[in-house]
Amino acid sequence: xxxxxxxxxxxxxxxxxxxxxxxxxxxxxxxxxxxxxxxxxxxxxxxxxxxxxxxx
Amino acid sequence: xxxxxxxxxxxxxxxxxxxxxxxxxxxxxxxxxxxxxxxxxxxxxxxxxxxxxxxxxxxxxxxxxxxxxxxxxxxxxxxxxxxxxxxxxxxxxxxxxxxxxxxxxxxxxxxxxxxxxxxxxxxxxxxxxxxxxxxxxxxxxxxxxxxxxxxxxxxxxxxxxxxxxxxxxxxxxxxxxxxxxxxxxxxxxxxxxxxxxxxxxxxxxxxxxxxxxxxxxxxxxxxxxxxxxxxxxxxxxxxxxxxxxxxxxxxxxxxxxxxxxxxxxxxxxxxxxxxxxxxxxxxxxxxxxxxxxxxxxxxxxxxxxxxxxxxxxxxxxxxxxxxxxxxxxxxxxxxxxxxxxxxxxxxxxxxxxxxxxxxxxxxxxxxxxxxxxxxxxxxxxxxxxxxxxxxxxxxxxxxxxxxxxxxxxxxxxxxxxxxxxxxxxxxxxxxxxxxxxxxxxxxxxxxxxxxxxxxxxxxxxxxxxxxxxxxxxxxxxxxxxxxxxxxxxxxxxxxxxxxxxxxxxxxxxxxxxxxxxxxxxxxxxxxxxxxxxxxxxxxxxxxxxxxxxxxxxxxxxxxxxxxxxxxxxxxxxxxxxxxxxxxx
Numbered sequence: 001x002x003x004x005x006x007x008x009x010x011x012x013x014x015x016x017x018x019x020x021x022x023x024x025x026x027x028x029x030x031x032x033x034x035x036x037x038x039x040x041x042x043x044x045x046x047x048x049x050x051x052x053x054x055x056x
Numbered sequence: 057x058x059x060x061x062x063x064x065x066x067x068x069x070x071x072x073x074x075x076x077x078x079x080x081x082x083x084x085x086x087x088x089x090x091x092x093x094x095x096x097x098x099x100x101x102x103x104x105x106x107x108x109x110x111x112x113x114x115x116x117x118x119x120x121x122x123x124x125x126x127x128x129x130x131x132x133x134x135x136x137x138x139x140x141x142x143x144x145x146x147x148x149x150x151x152x153x154x155x156x157x158x159x160x161x162x163x164x165x166x167x168x169x170x171x172x173x174x175x176x177x178x179x180x181x182x183x184x185x186x187x188x189x190x191x192x193x194x195x196x197x198x199x200x201x202x203x204x205x206x207x208x209x210x211x212x213x214x215x216x217x218x219x220x221x222x223x224x225x226x227x228x229x230x231x232x233x234x235x236x237x238x239x240x241x242x243x244x245x246x247x248x249x250x251x252x253x254x255x256x257x258x259x260x261x262x263x264x265x266x267x268x269x270x271x272x273x274x275x276x277x278x279x280x281x282x283x284x285x286x287x288x289x290x291x292x293x294x295x296x297x298x299x300x301x302x303x304x305x306x307x308x309x310x311x312x313x314x315x316x317x318x319x320x321x322x323x324x325x326x327x328x329x330x331x332x333x334x335x336x337x338x339x340x341x342x343x344x345x346x347x348x349x350x351x352x353x354x355x356x357x358x359x360x361x362x363x364x365x366x367x368x369x370x371x372x373x374x375x376x377x378x379x380x381x382x383x384x385x386x387x388x389x390x391x392x393x394x395x396x397x398x399x400x401x402x403x404x405x406x407x408x409x410x411x412x413x414x415x416x417x418x419x420x421x422x423x424x425x426x427x428x429x430x431x432x433x434x435x436x437x438x439x440x441x442x443x444x445x446x447x448x449x450x451x452x453x454x455x456x457x458x459x460x461x462x463x464x465x466x467x468x469x470x471x472x473x474x475x476x477x478x479x480x481x482x483x484x485x486x487x488x489x490x491x492x493x494x495x496x497x498x499x500x501x502x503x504x505x506x507x508x509x510x511x512x513x514x515x516x517x518x519x520x521x522x523x524x525x526x527x528x529x530x531x532x533x534x535x536x537x538x539x540x541x542x543x544x545x546x547x548x549x550x551x552x553x554x555x556x557x558x559x560x561x562x563x564x565x566x567x568x569x570x571x572x573x574x575x576x577x578x579x580x581x582x583x584x585x586x587x588x589x590x591x592x593x594x595x596x597x598x599x600x601x602x603x604x605x606x607x608x609x610x611x612x613x614x615x616x617x618x619x620x621x622x623x624x625x626x627x628x629x630x631x632x633x634x635x636x637x638x639x640x
Binding site for chain 2: 004005006007008009010011012013022023025026027028029030031032033034035037
């Protein structure tokens with residue numbers, strides 16, 4: 001078998017102007033995701049110090 | 057295809073790795089990136105990680121930059137904070153970006169980031185223009201279809217090997233063959249993190265240095281860990297035990313060779329302690345991935361049935377895994393673990409002359425140990441497919457390890473992926489000779505073979521339908537302008553394709569071990585890149601081709617294994633045909 005280059009090559013961006021659609025809605029959603037992660041992160045540092053740079 | 061990258065060769069190729077997952081994913085990413093950095097020393101690797109999982113990236117000197125996700129102060133404008141943060145991510149121009157965030161919790165966040173940050177070539181998951189998820193490449197599709205904890209498919213490629221191969225293949229396609237740097241090629245080492253600054257707890261620094269230390273991760277093992285510790289201390293005066301845990305643990309054991317560091321370690325001190333230990337005994341915990349990087353020998357305890365544990369197994373050579381999947385409802389037994397650990401612990405002394413069976417017999421634990429599945433890890437040679445593998449340890453060297461149907465299938469699934477995506481042809485004939493046959497396995501393979509034959513025929517039919525759809529739709533100028541006849545024909549082909557998927561599902565219902573083919577087919581179909589009917593149907597043909605190639609390989613293994621089970625003529629010798637004495 002030959003390696004499946006078609007599927008392995010990833011997404012090649014040929015048209016730079018198409019890179020950035022929906023920027024504002026994406027940033028809004030990202031902000032929401034990060035905000036909700038902040039709550040999880042507070043809990044995570046308490047239960048999993050190996051992940052943090054400070055002792056629990 | 058890669059003209060943009062190739063026409064402007066860069067001295068240093070900039071790679072962005074988006075790793076917003078849990079800490080174990082950070083450790084696996086580092087393992088993969090170290091291998092990539094060795095083969096492509098000119099690459100500049102940039103990381104975006106969550107603050108809680110960024111520490112490991114900041115402790116190595118070969119990562120160009122680490123950008124942490126922002127903290128959003130309460131009451132502040134979160135959108136402008138994130139917009140400014142994105143700007144800082146855009147200061148670099150990336151040739152290649154890859155999303156290695158597999159944790160379902162952070163999948164969406166990482167996909168948004170992948171979509172927002174430009175790069176010439178992208179790998180992993182991102183978002184389409186309609187904000188639905190898309191996997192950009194084969195290995196990401198493979199991960200979703202087969203290699204994740206929620207997938208019902210068991211396969212034998214470790215996540216670390218998947219991401220390493222994904223990035224190395226990407227570089228080979230878009231940049232060219234690697235030029236490895238001279239010298240050290242070992243990825244794992246106790247000195248992996250060179251930029252550790254914080255000190256280890258005083259009690260650890262003051263430990264007796266003449267002891268061989270075993271770290272025990274309490275939380276992943278439960279209270280029975282203390283039974284193991286007691287046995288180890290009683291029988292091994294040269295062994296000390298350090299207890300690690302995220303929260304404080306009150307140990308019942310009080311012993312001058314036990315150090316309780318529960319709730320006292322952070323990333324730097326965990327690295328220092330683990331790198332100075334001979335062993336880590338743990339269940340499933342990120343500490344296993346950290347110990348893998350530090351080349352500390354791991355003894356992992358797996359509770360429960362199935363082979364999915366390999367996707368969280370220890371990476372490297374000579375690690376041991378004890379799987380408890382039967383007696384006591386899969387709960388681990390400290391005395392069994394102690395027996396296997398102590399046998400391995402004294403390997404250098406007995407040099408294999410004392411078998412595990414003899415060792416267990418000496419301890420009076422023959423029955424429980426023989427009922428446990430034991431595996432030993434090793435990095436396979438490239439000729440065998442490469443990557444980490446877990447070989448079943450024969451409890452008794454005079455008896456072969458029986459191959460079960462599940463383990464037979466999971467091995468072959470991995471080989472399918474290697475042949476699809478690495479262009480590597482497994483030596484089917486040599487490999488089948490190593491399988492340990494038994495009547496149950498042969499019977500099960502024969503049952504599967506019948507369903508495989510049916511599935512192959514359905515897939516071939518699907519391919520023909522998809523091909524006809526491509527041909528018919530190619531003749532149509534535009535989807536909004538076609539004859540009623542063409543429209544009817546296209547609709548008819550599309551309906552047939554749906555019917556074929558239903559038929560495939562029915563076969564899978566009868567033979568669930570073939571589910572992987574349906575999952576992979578659906579994975580490709582859900583990630584079609586084409587925007588027109590001819591483009592999408594051509595990709596559908598390709599999906600059927602891929603499934604068919606995998607089935608052909610499975611059939612080769614099936615034939616090879618069943619051939620071994622056929623009775624063979626025995627060479628006739630003169631003594632074997634000695635004439636019978638005549639009776640008078």
